[in-house]
Amino acid sequence: MIMEEIKAFRWLLDVQTLWPAPEGGSQGAQSTAHWATGAASQHALALLTDGERAKVLRFYRPSDAKLSLGSNLLKHRAIADTCRVPWSEAVISEGPNKKPCYKPLAPGSESLEFNVSHHGSLVALVGCPGQSVNLGVDIVRMNWEKDYATVMKNGFEAWANIYEMVFSDHEIKDIAEFVPPARGTQQDEIRAKLRHFYTHWCLKEAYVKMTGEALLASWLKDLEFRNVQVPLPASQMHASGQVGDDWGQTCGGVEIWFYGKRVVDVNLEIQAFREDYMIATASSSVGMGLSPFKQLDVERDVYPRQGG
Ligand SMILES: CC(C)(COP(=O)(O)OP(=O)(O)OC[C@H]1O[C@@H](n2cnc3c(N)ncnc32)[C@H](O)[C@@H]1OP(=O)(O)O)[C@@H](O)C(=O)NCCC(=O)NCCS
Structure with missing residues (x-):
């Protein structure tokens, strides 16, 4: 496939209304410990690895925890889709300088370049198959x-x-x-x-x-x-x-x-x-097109579907 035919995909998730905290908290109502007891956040957190979940729960403010949660979910979804692996095998690694990356488990398997940014209530991920192009988003x-x-x-x-x-x-x-x-x-x-x-x-x-x-x-x-x-x-x-x-x-x-x-x-x-x-x-490629950003629905587009 020539480079002009490959396009980077670009996703945007707004976490503002996702994973609300349960009613009725008092002093700790804003803390992540309280937020994480909600059914929706429990469901989403269960999709992460133990290490990822621990990192999300280290944030004090639910707004920060939600961005981190959204970031991890998007990375898993991008790896599972592009590299055609089940969610459980969509493992996020770190490359040089700690840039998150995907290292295929089997040599010669599908690979993915991606980058994530989050701010306010938005999480963005840009990605493209292979490893010949580098991507950044902010x-x-x-x-x-x-x-x-x-x-x-x-x-x-x-x-x-x-x-x-x-x-x-x-x-x-x-x-x-x-x-x-x-x-x-x-x-x-x-x-x-x-x-x-x-x-x-x-x-x-x-x-x-x-x-x-x-x-x-x-x-x-x-x-x-x-x-x-x-x-x-x-x-x-x-x-x-x-x-x-x-x-x-x-x-x-x-x-x-x-x-x-x-x-x-x-x-x-x-x-x-x-x-x-x-x-x-x-x-890092002027020949590769950029698809328009797609605003994702977490239930429909992000959570694992049957078979991955
Ligand atoms: C993490 C960093 C790369 C970006 O931080 P940031 O702009 O505050 O935050 P963003 O939301 O845009 O990016 C965070 C994401 O960057 C990704 N990231 C982490 N290290 C990275 C690296 N070395 N290279 C590229 N992306 C990286 C991660 O996916 C992270 O999200 P995650 O932890 O949920 O996976 C930060 O270390 C940094 O270097 N910031 C630059 C700050 C600065 O002074 N810039 C001056 C203008 S250039």
């Missing part, structure tokens, strides 16, 4: 109240300079001096500048997660993105009559520079989701 969500207060207190330049270890000098300048395309109130302007910053951040995270080096990458400042376009949120897509769901605009066309040389073999894309989320995908 979700960000602007925390408007908090971010706005910080910018009002210290100014936007100070905001941008905090990230000088992550961005190149050119990127810091681009972020600090960004001029929003449309005029508006001071709040509109700050919102647009923050969205531009988060677009840069999300793209860079997806890239470093694709490589697997993540936080350990010593070259963050030497990786530079130019021509970064900010995707319109879903509400503005609706206003312009383009789409009618949770999804906002998708933007590509990022110029990637690494140690001053143009990188042409990595595909970077970012899409807005609802009002304040963005999801970036990085792929």
